[in-house]
Amino acid sequence: MKKIICWAFLLCLQVAWSQTYNISGYIREATTGEELLYASVVVENTTQGISSNEYGYYAFSLPPGDYKLTFSYVGYHSQTISLTLTGDQSLNVDLVALSTQLEEIVVSIENEQNVVTNTEMSVLSLSTQEMKAIPVLFGEQDVLKTIQLLPGVSGSSEGSSGFFVRGGDGDQNLILLDEAPVYNPAHFLGFFSVFNADAIQNVKMYKGGIPAQYGGRASSVMDVRMKNGNMKQWQANGGLGLISSKLTVEGPLKTDKASIIISGRRTYADILAAPFLKDFDDFGLYFYDLNAKANYILNDKNRLFASLYFGKDVLSTGDFGLDWGNETFTLRWNHVFTPKLFSNTALIYSRYNYGFAINNSGLNVALTGGIYDFTLKQEYRWYRNPDSEIRFGWQAIFHRFLPSNIQFNEAEQNSSQEQNALEGGLYIAHDLALSSAVKLNYGLRLSSFHNRGPYVYRQYDAIDNIIEETAYTDNDWFNRYFILEPRMAMTYLLDSSHSVKLSYNRNAQYLHLLSNSVSGSPTDIWLPSGPAIQPTLADQLAVGYFAVLNDQAYQWSVEVYYKDLQNTVEYEDGAEAFGNKDIESQIVFGSGRAYGVEFLFEKTQGDLTGWLSYTWSRSQRLFDAINQGEWFSARQDRPHDLALVGMYQLSERVFLSTNWVYTTGDAVTFTTGKYFVERELVNIYSERNADRMPDYHRLDIGVRWLLRSKRMNQSELNFSLYNAYNRRNAYSIRFDTNTQGQSQATRLSLFGVVPSISWNFSF
Amino acid sequence: MATNFNNRFSIFLVFAIISLSWGCEDVIELDLKDAEPRLVIAAGLDVGLQTLDVQLSRSTPFYSLDSSSLVSDAQIELRSPTKTYTVAEIETGRYQATQIEAVSNDSFTLVIRVSDKSYEAKATVPTAAPLIDLEQIELSDLPFRDPSAVRLTALIEDDPTTKNYYRIQLFQSGENISEGFTVFDDVFAPIDTDFSVPIRETFMPKDTVQVRLLSTNKAYYDYFYQLALVTDPRSNDITPFNPQGNFDNNALGYFGIYHASILEKIIE
Missing domain, CATH: 2.60.40.1120 (Carboxypeptidase-like, regulatory domain)
Known part of the structure; x- marks a missing residue:
């Protein structure tokens, strides 16, 4: 019965x-x-x-x-x-x-209704409003610098757009622009990012609890979405600044059916410097980038998007040149099979390349290299019922790694071999409400990586001599990895305003960026996993408490995380990276761990808005070949990281903003002694990264002043002071001798107080 | 090539940008830890001169005013496959042995005993490659460069059948004027013509320059390559490390064997 x-x-x-x-x-x-x-x-x-x-x-x-x-x-x-x-x-x-008026600007790091109730945690979401509200270096709004003001994300160096997430390495962040990977998000060696705020609609960063649809990097995903373009009317907006200018034009190709947006930006340091460098032909010091996107609504069920990014940095004189840049192209098709089944199919191309040349007085050196990606992916979202949504899909990425090719006078040498690989991903995730209080998102991603010839696999002895070679031809698929990556996130709703969340994710990373400098270089080499280089694996567990208060005017959260890293890759000490065809012999492998507590308090409404972000964290590494096999602090190990961001409406047309940041100094290695070889001072180092740079702190102030204009929709002046109290933060410390032969420590500070002004307009 | 171009031009760029902004340098006092002094060995066997020179010293704290602390009374032996040479102290901390017979591919072992501790390194005699000529090249205009400065290019007769390693030293009036350490291998050497290597230092008209090319072995090259990385004042972006010499027992320094080829040039 x-x-x-x-x-x-x-x-x-x-x-x-x-x-x-x-x-x-x-x-x-x-x-x-x-x-x-x-x-x-x-x-x-x-x-x-x-x-x-x-x-x-x-x-x-x-x-x-x-x-x-x-x-x-x-x-x-x-x-x-x-x-x-x-x-x-x-x-x-x-x-x-x-409103478009300043007084109505609302700033929130995440849509406050969702922060408590959904299953996502360790997520940061920014709109262009937040980016434009915060003062930054040279007045150039920048998503990568703004996101560094949030817990768990720290900048790689002063003024840089490079970043580390939860103690991970710089190459462990998957940066997507309309789904296309961006391999080097930096302009001007990191002082600017490739993301033009005028062309960006939304930025979402996953520091943990990374959903199953994302793969390929160990530490984070930054999903940047470009604007689609105005479907209703044509409009233009732009800005003139001390360093750069930009212009964006968007409008309907067919009202409510098709639109286009084109946005360009260029710096002009070279033009400003030209009067002082009259004797030098072809002097160039600039970057430019172009974002373009078009979309067309075919009917209620089908929509096409095509988006493009092209950017380049140039530094040149008549006989010296360095350039690097990214290109991405995404073609997407959204299809609604039934109201419950939504799909996206995307064809994606991404390229990063660089070139360097000197042709001067008998010294003729040229260096080129890069990476190409071709991606095809399909994703389905099945909205089964109110409590159940299933997301599944696949993707295939064909990577082509161009060797770091060097020409010296007439001779040519590759630092690494050209390599090809196919990276695959197959995933399914289920967002499920188990009850009114418990929500679960669980999923599984099967990632794969296949190397393809031609390639010569070399094995080396302890002193880097080749002991065995295996040659693979064009059609050989010679190495395979399959890794299961479980993903899980759970929310327990204490009441409508408070929740506890838990997440776990495993991520595999098959691409590795090799850099033998602290701050990175445009010519750093991307290498694929292969027979000699295992994929990096990251396992992360996070627990958090989330709350919204006072009719959602305030929200706060605290998260605790632990991340375990396996097979991290570094150059060995003193690696010979330039012109070394056996670059893989210069690599060492290790593991890592990172853990910490992140606290975020936000005020999202009223005349005064802003947030307080504090992170206590540690990030450590273990390599047999480094630091005598003992654990050591990663450079980005900064136990205390505090950011205070405030925005205040002073009057109808004047808006003030400020941010103050404080971090423990980078973990660095100071000298513990010295000796001389042929008059040259040679420093002796003991423990890796056992010392600290001086603590870093800085205050930035910004003012936005809305101008009255009859001819424009909006016209505003932005004033900003970067490093307002002129703190001499150390970019590096050098140990050398002075002219009297005495040993001394010399601190290099990049920026004192940097004022800037820009004029932004739209019509 | 030994010079680290990756870092060089990234640092060049950083400095270019710094010069356009508000960058500055100042000397600061740091409370540094002092490591135990370590033995520093600089040992070179000049095959042509048949002479081994050894200098022994100890490392000092960074802020120490002593440039070096020379080590006396060491017992030093050089062992070839057929003979053992005694290396005598000729002045405080400096030791020498002469009339050493060495031919290509011979292996030598240098044994140093200091205060009851023994340090040992092995090195192999490399192939000699002569310096054929020095060519003078006018420099094209570059920002912040003296327009009358010139550069020299060294022409080397590289043996394409072997892997060769080189070091260049510059002297004026007997004084070493090299900026740091310049070492390179023959990876870019053409097969059918002489190997042309530009010298990075620049010179002025009427300068008399002596260029000394050392044909050396890989261990010596590796050590000086690492020294070049860590001592280049523009390379403070590199993760610090201790160059690994070929001595055991935690000694710093190297034992190298080289052929020296010297040419002199009066700059026109």
């Missing part, structure tokens, strides 16, 4: 589910038609709530009945829609921005 009741109950449930109807559509910005990513949809008087996906699409199902749906997004008026659900319903919603 019990069995029959049970069967009957299940049948009723089945019938009940079958009597639900779908509500789906896109959430858009009202004036531009731009999709709003990760916007929130809540069904009033229920516990149900979801977010739009990374294309602005949402879908869920409800039983027949009367409902009130509230759509909201940070910085926009919420919109509540009443409806009577009697069948499947398509519902596109346009949200209206609070």
Whole structure:
């Protein structure tokens, strides 16, 4: 009898589910038609709530009945829609921005409705509003510098856009621009990033709890989405600054059907310096980049996107030149099979390359290298029922690693061999509400990596002599890795304002960036995993407590994490990287661990907004060949990292912002003695990274002043002071001798106080 | 090539940018830890001169005003496959042995005993490669460079059948004027013509320059390559490390064997 009741109950449930109807559509910005990513949809008087996906699409199902749906997004008026659900319903919603005036700027690191309820943790999400509100070096708004003000993310060096996430290495961050990997996100050796804030719509960073759809890097994913372009009307905006200028034009190719956006930026340090360098031909010191994107809504079920990025840095004189740059191209097709099944198919091309040449007085050296990627991926999102969403897909990336090719006078040498590899990923993840209080996201990613010839695999003895060679031809697939990467995140809702979250993820990384300098160089070499280089593996466990307070005016969170790293790769001490065809003989392998506590408190509403971010963390490494096999601090091991960000509305047209940062100094190796070889001072070093640079702190101040203009929609002046109290933070410390032959420590500071001004406009 | 171009031009770029901003340098006092003094050995066997010179010293604390602490009363032996030479102290901390017979591929072992501790290193006699000529090249204009400065290019008769390693030293009036250490291998040497290597130092008209090319072995090259990395004032971006010489027992320094070839040039 019990069995029959049970069967009957299940049948009723089945019938009940079958009597639900779908509500789906896109959430858009009202004036531009731009999709709003990760916007929130809540069904009033229920516990149900979801977010739009990374294309602005949402879908869920409800039983027949009367409902009130509230759509909201940070910085926009919420919109509540009443409806009577009697069948499947398509519902596109346009949200209206609070205002374009400064006083309405709302700053939040994550959509506050979701921060407590969803299963994601260790996630940072930024819109261009946050980026534009915060003062930065040279007044150039920069997502990579803004994100360094958040817990768990630290900059690689003064003024740099390079970053470390939760103690991971710099190459362990997957940086995606419209799904295309960006291998070097730095302009001007890191002082600027490749991301033009005017072309960016949204940035989302996963420090942990990395979902199954992402793979290929050990520590983090930074998913940057470009704007789609205004679907309603043509508009232009831009800016003139001391260092660079930019212009963005966007508009409808066909109203509400197709749009395009083109955004360009160029620095002009060379033009400013030209009057002082009249005697030198072809002097160049600049970067430029171009973002372009077009999209076309074919019909309710199909949409095409094509996006492009092209950027280049140039430093040249008549007989010396260095350039490097990224190119990405993404072609995407969004297809809605049914309201419950959404798919995205993407074809992606990404390239990073560099070139360096000297042709001067008998010294003719040229260096080239790079990496190419061709990616095909498909993803499906199946919105099964209100409590269950399944995401699955696959991707294949064909990597081509160009060797670091060096020409010296007439001779030519490769630092590494050209290599080819196919990286694959197959994944499935299930977002499941187990009850009104417990939500679970669990998934599995199967990643693979196959090396392909031609390639000569060399094995070396302890003193780097070749002891065996195996040659592979064009058609040989000679090495395979398959790694299962479980991903899991769970939320336990204590009440509507408080939750506890837990996440675990394993990530495999098959690409390794080799750098023999502390701050990195454009010519650093990417090498694939292979017979001699194992993939890096990261396992991370995180626990967090999340809360929103006072009608969501405040939110705070605390997260604890532990990350274990295996097979991390470094150059050995004194590695000969230049012109060494046996570069793999110069590599050592080790492991690492990173752990810490992150605290974030945000005030998101009112005249005064901002956040306080504090991280206590450690990051350590273990290599047999380094530090006598003992654990040592990674350079980015900075136990204390504090950022205080404040934005204050002074008047209708004046907006003040400030941030103060403090971090423990980098872990570095100071000399413990000296000797001389032929008059040259040679320092002796003991423990690796056992010393500390002086602590780093800095105050930045910014003022945005909205100008009155009849001809423009908006015109504003931005003033900023970087390092306002002129702190001489050490970029490096050199140990050498002075002219009297006495040993001394010399500190190099990159920036004192740096004022800047820029004018931004839109019409 | 030994000079680390990767770091060089990244550092060049950093400095270019610094010069356009507000960068500055100042001397600071640091509370440094002092390691135990270690024996430093500089030992070179000049095959042509048939002479071995050894200098022994100890490392000192960084802020010590002593440039070196020379070590006397060491017992030093040089062992060839057929003979053992005694190396005598000729002045405080300096030792020498002469009339050493060495031919290519001979292996020598240098044994040093200091205060009851023994230090040993092995080295092999390399192939000789003569310095054929020095060519003078006018420098093209570059920012911050004296327009009358010139550069020299060394022409080397490299043996393409063997892997060769070199070091260049510069002297003026008998004084070593080399900027740091310049070592290189023959990876870029053409097969059918002489190996042309530009010398990075620049000279002025009427300078008399003596160029000394050392044909050496890999261990010597490796050590001086690492020295070049850590002593280049522009390479403070490199992760610090201790160059690994070929002595055991935690001694610093090297034992190298080389052929020296010397040419002199008066700059026009």
